[in-house]
Amino acid sequence: MLSSYLTMAAILFCLGLYGALTKRNAVIVLLSIELMLNAVNLNLVAFSKYGVVPSLSGQMFTLFSIAVAAAEAAVGIAVLIALYRARGTVNVDDYDEMRR
Amino acid sequence: MDTTFSQIAWLIPVFPFVAFLLLLAFGRSSRTIGVALGSISSLASLALSLLVLIEHMTDGTKYYQYAFKWIDTGTVVFKAGFEVTNLTALMLVVVTTVSFLVNVYSAGYMKGDERISVFYGYVALFTFSMLGLVLSDNMLTLYIFWELVGVCSFLLVGFWFSKPEAKAAAKKAFIVTRIGDAGLLLGILLLYWYMPDHALDFVRIGNAFEGGSGVIAASVTTWIAILIFVGAVGKSGQFPLHVWLPDAMEGPTPISALIHAATMVAAGVFLVARTFDIFQASQTAMDIVAYIGGFTAIFAATIGVAQNDIKRILAFSTVSQLGYMMMGLGLNSMTGGIFHLFTHAFFKALLFLGAGSVIHAVHTQNIQEMGGLGSKMKITAWTFGIGALALSGIPPFSGFWSKDMILNIAYHEKPGLFVVGVVAAFFTAFYMSRLFFLVFMGKPKGEQHAHAHESPSSMTIPLIVLAVLAVVAGFVQTPWNDTLGNWLTDGAERENGGGGLVMVISAAIGLLGLYLGWLVFVKGMIPRDFVSARAPWLVRLLERKYYVDELYEWLIVRPLRALGGLLNAIDDYVVDGLVRAAGGAAVLLGRGGTRMQNGQLQTYGLITAFGLVILIAAVALRRFW
Numbered sequence: 001m002l003s004s005y006l007t008m009a010a011i012l013f014c015l016g017l018y019g020a021l022t023k024r025n026a027v028i029v030l031l032s033i034e035l036m037l038n039a040v041n042l043n044l045v046a047f048s049k050y051g052v053v054p055s056l057s058g059q060m061f062t063l064f065s066i067a068v069a070a071a072e073a074a075v076g077i078a079v080l081i082a083l084y085r086a087r088g089t090v091n092v093d094d095y096d097e098m099r100r
Numbered sequence: 101m102d103t104t105f106s107q108i109a110w111l112i113p114v115f116p117f118v119a120f121l122l123l124l125a126f127g128r129s130s131r132t133i134g135v136a137l138g139s140i141s142s143l144a145s146l147a148l149s150l151l152v153l154i155e156h157m158t159d160g161t162k163y164y165q166y167a168f169k170w171i172d173t174g175t176v177v178f179k180a181g182f183e184v185t186n187l188t189a190l191m192l193v194v195v196t197t198v199s200f201l202v203n204v205y206s207a208g209y210m211k212g213d214e215r216i217s218v219f220y221g222y223v224a225l226f227t228f229s230m231l232g233l234v235l236s237d238n239m240l241t242l243y244i245f246w247e248l249v250g251v252c253s254f255l256l257v258g259f260w261f262s263k264p265e266a267k268a269a270a271k272k273a274f275i276v277t278r279i280g281d282a283g284l285l286l287g288i289l290l291l292y293w294y295m296p297d298h299a300l301d302f303v304r305i306g307n308a309f310e311g312g313s314g315v316i317a318a319s320v321t322t323w324i325a326i327l328i329f330v331g332a333v334g335k336s337g338q339f340p341l342h343v344w345l346p347d348a349m350e351g352p353t354p355i356s357a358l359i360h361a362a363t364m365v366a367a368g369v370f371l372v373a374r375t376f377d378i379f380q381a382s383q384t385a386m387d388i389v390a391y392i393g394g395f396t397a398i399f400a401a402t403i404g405v406a407q408n409d410i411k412r413i414l415a416f417s418t419v420s421q422l423g424y425m426m427m428g429l430g431l432n433s434m435t436g437g438i439f440h441l442f443t444h445a446f447f448k449a450l451l452f453l454g455a456g457s458v459i460h461a462v463h464t465q466n467i468q469e470m471g472g473l474g475s476k477m478k479i480t481a482w483t484f485g486i487g488a489l490a491l492s493g494i495p496p497f498s499g500f501w502s503k504d505m506i507l508n509i510a511y512h513e514k515p516g517l518f519v520v521g522v523v524a525a526f527f528t529a530f531y532m533s534r535l536f537f538l539v540f541m542g543k544p545k546g547e548q549h550a551h552a553h554e555s556p557s558s559m560t561i562p563l564i565v566l567a568v569l570a571v572v573a574g575f576v577q578t579p580w581n582d583t584l585g586n587w588l589t590d591g592a593e594r595e596n597g598g599g600g601l602v603m604v605i606s607a608a609i610g611l612l613g614l615y616l617g618w619l620v621f622v623k624g625m626i627p628r629d630f631v632s633a634r635a636p637w638l639v640r641l642l643e644r645k646y647y648v649d650e651l652y653e654w655l656i657v658r659p660l661r662a663l664g665g666l667l668n669a670i671d672d673y674v675v676d677g678l679v680r681a682a683g684g685a686a687v688l689l690g691r692g693g694t695r696m697q698n699g700q701l702q703t704y705g706l707i708t709a710f711g712l713v714i715l716i717a718a719v720a721l722r723r724f725w
Contacts, residue, residue, distance in 0.1 A: 021706050029702075092702060099699025 005046035013039035026083070026090045030076045037069045105151040106164035106184040112148050112192060113231035115141040116199075120224035127217030134220030138203040142227055146196040149189070156189040157587070165237055165303065176298045183237035183302065186588050187438065191234045191370055194445045197569070198362040199227045201562035205453050206354045208558035209460060219259060223358070226252035230363050234370065238301040239288045242371070246284065246335070249364045250277050256359060257351040269347040276344035280334015284371075287327030294320050302374060309377040318382065325378045325385030328371065329392075336368025336422045339396040343649055345419055349411040353456030356411060361418050361452050362445040369425045369441050376434050390430025394510075394517045394524075396423030399646070401527035405534070406642030409465045410455045413535050417491060418448055420524060427521065428506040431513045435577065435585035436506045442584075443498035443573045447490035450566035454484035457559055458539060461552040467538045474540035476552050479560045481540045483567040488536045490570045492529035493610040498574030500607065505577065508602045518602075522609050529613025537621040579603065 012035060019032030041062045048058025084090055119141035123134055167181025203223065210216050229248035236242035251274075258270025292298050294316050295308060308315045316324075332338070337345035348360050359365070372379060372389065379385050400420035407413045421444050428436030457480040458473060459465055474481040490497035493504070503525060510518040544552075554560065577584035579600075619625045632639040644650070696707060 017709065021702050021709070093700065095701070096699030098701070099697065 002046060002050040005050070006043065009039045009042040009046065012036075012042065024091050024093060026080050026092050026095070027077075029092060030073065030080065033076075034069060034073060037065065041065055103155070103164045103184075105148065105155045106189075107166070109148070109152050109164070109184050109192070109235060110166070110182050112145045112152075112196070113228045113235060115144045115148075116224040116227040116231070120221050120228060123217055123221035123224060127221055131216055134217040135203070135207040138220040138224055139200065139207070141224060142196060142200040142203045145227070145231065146193075146200045149192040149196045152184060153189045153193045156184070156186050167237055167301065178240060179238065179301065180241050181237045181301075182235040184235070187370075187373060188234050190438070190442065190588070192231065194366075194442060195227070195230050195234060195363050198358055198445055198449045199223070199230075201449070201565060202354045202358040202453070205357075205456070205559050205562040206352075208556040209354055209456055210352060215259075219256075219352070222252055222255050222259070223355075226256065226359060226364070230367070233367060237303070239291060239305070239375075240300050242374075243284065243288055246331070246367065246371075247281065249359075249367065250274060250281065250335075253277075253348070253359050253364055256355040257348045259352055259355070260350070263350065266350040269344075269350040273344040273348045276341050277334045280331045280341055280368075283327045283329075283334070284331025287324050287331065290320065290324045290327060294324070305375065306377040309381040316381075321378060322382040322384045325375075325382045326388060328375055328378065329385065329389055332368030332371050332426075333392065334368070335371070336365050336426070337396075337419045338368070338392050338423060338426060339399060342396065342400065342419045343645075343652065346412050346415040346645070349409070349415050353411065353452060353459060356415070357449045357452030357456070360415065361448040365418060365422060366425070366441045366445060369422065369429065369437055372426070372429050373434050373438055376429070379429070380432065386430050386432060388430070390427050390514065390517060393423045393426025393428075393430055394520045396420065397427060398520050398524040398527070399423075401524040401531070403642055403645050404531040405527055406639055407531075408468050410458065410467050410470075410535065410539065411452070411465055413467070413531060414448070414451055414455060417451075417528060417531070418444075420528060421448065421491070424503065424506055424521065424524070427517060428509065431506070431509045431517070433506070433509045435582075435588055436502070436509055438588060439505055439577050439584055440502035442576075443490070443502040443570070446566055446573050447487045447497070447499055447570040450483060450487040450563060450570050451491065453559070453563055453566065454480050454487060457555040457563065458484075460555050460559070467535060469545055470539045471542040472540070472544040473552060477540075477554045479554060479563060483560075483563040484540070485536060486567045486570055488532040490574075492532050492614055493525050493606055494529075494614070495603075495607050496571075496574070498570050498572070500610070501574035501578055504579070504603050504606045507606050508579075511602050522605060525606060526609045526613045529610045530617050533614045533617025534621055537617060541622055 016032045016035030016037075016039060019035065020029050023029050023032060044058045044062045044065070048055055048062075051058070080090065083095065087094060116138075119137040122137055126133060163183075163185055165181065165183040167179040169177055170180035171178040203220070206216075206219065206223070210219055213219065226249060229245045229252055233242055233245035233249060236245060254270050254274040257273050258266050260266045261270070288300065291305065292300060295305065296315060297304075299305070299308075309321065334341045345360060345365065349356055351360070379389065397420045400416045400423060404413050404416035404420065407416060421440065425437040425440045425444070428440055457477065458470065461473065461477060461480075462470055464470065486497065490499035493500045495501075503521075507518060507521050507525070510521050575581075616626075620628060620630070627633075641647070696703065
């Protein structure tokens with residue numbers, strides 16, 4: 001039972017990672033990161049229900065992490081909008097300030 | 101026992117050294133400072149040397165030595181110092197006399213040269229080193245000065261370094277003499293190894309070897325003597341290593357007179373005389389010295405007959421005369437060798453300076469292009485003639501007495517070498533008459549020679565002084581009067597008398613050579629192409645100097661160069677290849693690193709993910725070993 005949840009979470013995480021590393025649109029990248037976070041959340045819930053020592057704290061953690069993810073998404077979108085205003089693009093290839 | 105002047109003999113080399121330092125510092129500022137400093141310093145050295153010599157000629161004063169502790173290694177103490185014996189006193193006077201006259205002469209000869217101050221600086225350095233060599237009281241400092249004179253010779257042969265021949269000649273002179281120097285160094289090391297207390301000073305060397313006292317084994321003695329002689333062979337241009345001396349004539353002519361005729365090349369003879377006790381302890385070594393000397397004498401004299409460059413003829417004559425000196429030493433006569441060194445220094449310096457005067461006037465060195473200069477350059481012609489007669493061994497000029505002495509000893513000791521010496525003397529007289537008649541007699545050839553004129557007095561006065569010396573220097577030792585031998589060897593060598601027959605033969609053979617030259621080149625009774633028409637191969641052989649240079653080129657120079665090329669290729673491709681590979685790998689790594697650092701966050705993320713995968717794989721796989 002546990003392994004199918006974990007496999008599901010791993011697939012979700014890999015999809016998120018793939019999207020975060022390959023997509024050119026910054027909004028999609030942000031969405032992909034949310035996907036990876038949710039894969040982690042799924043793991044936490046799965047362990048809290050079917051793990052060696054089942055406990056409610058895993059689900060509590062998940063609630064916190066969703067809240068933090070919401071805040072992160074809000075901050076991320078705000079940064080993206082500011083970037084779009086400054087640079088006129090949402091293509092991550094053009095965000096190469098770290099090289100200069 | 102008054103040794104006042106001998107005690108300050110160390111000042112003799114100091115004068116030219118100070119001149120050298122001053123010229124090094126201020127030479128660029130003035131063109132005349134060189135002449136002044138060089139002449140004054142060498143005159144001071146000459147004066148002091150004369151005082152030392154006079155002091156040594158008075159009874160009682162035989163010897164002065166001073167040495168200080170130079171290097172103390174704890175087990176061995178090296179001392180350095182100076183020593184004034186009769187032999188060194190004589191050499192001091194010879195060196196300073198020629199040096200002073202050459203300094204004066206160069207004022208005229210080098211007048212137009214823009215590096216005249218550098219020239220005088222080198223000459224002063226050379227004089228310093230040569231005097232240091234003469235005064236040294238041990239083999240170690242002698243070796244240092246020995247190398248210093250070699251360096252000066254190199255610098256002065258290559259003085260006109262814009263000429264490729266001069267550059268090549270300088271390198272050749274340095275490298276060929278280095279071969280001899282290596283032998284000398286080995287000889288010194290052997291001496292150091294076997295001498296009691298590792299002493300290297302001449303006094304204790306003399307004591308250890310005197311009369312074959314058996315302190316050192318006979319075979320070792322022979323090896324030491326031969327190795328020292330190898331050094332002398334290199335420096336004095338004896339047979340296998342003579343090739344550098346004729347090429348060294350690319351240097352300025354005063355240098356040829358000073359270094360390559362009178363002083364430095366005689367250093368080899370001086371060295372053998374200085375370590376004569378070692379040679380006397382080994383008959384084998386003595387025989388080698390005598391036969392090499394004798395062979396060189398006749399070998400170089402025959403080459404001299406077929407050369408056309410005035411300085412090269414004189415150079416081969418120098419080689420030949422140095423062979424005579426070696427032969428004299430090898431026949432167990434220190435007096436003979438040193439006496440010939442003494443007279444030769446004056447008349448050969450005279451001949452070279454005379455040749456320089458001729459070259460100064462006509463701007464060529466080829467005697468076939470000269471002629472009829474006798475009427476235009478009277479002083480040069482007369483003095484040159486005196487030098488030629490002295491060299492040819494015509495009585496009563498100095499060369500006759502010294503050559504006669506060596507021949508006389510050879511006649512009694514080794515008749516074979518006597519014949520060789522007489523034949524060489526004949527060739528010597530013949531090529532000197534050829535040289536003299538072609539240059540000074542006959543008709544002028546070529547337009548520019550028509551206005552050839554006598555050289556300035558700064559050049560002719562040294563010629564006159566040397567001509568006087570070339571006449572009188574021989575009277576210090578004649579068959580009736582063995583002043584020099586008695587004085588030089590402290591009465592050990594008294595070989596006079598019984599030389600009547602030898603004297604007649606030696607004078608006759610000299611006159612015969614001159615007469616033959618006169619017949620061929622003045623009267624024309626024997627056509628000049630008498631030999632070349634009948635035996636062109638012989639003339640060609642002599643012109644090419646018995647193909648010794650070519651032989652060395654094929655046997656030594658080319659194989660060495662090929663080996664050098666091979667080693668160079670290994671260095672270029674193997675050693676440098678490895679170095680380049682290491683460097684290239686670092687560069688590639690760096691380039692990869694820069695490519696990754698492109699500012700794209702996604703790339704960084706990808707690399708981080710890869711790194712994580714590798715880390716996990718490493719941790720996971722660790723359990724398998």
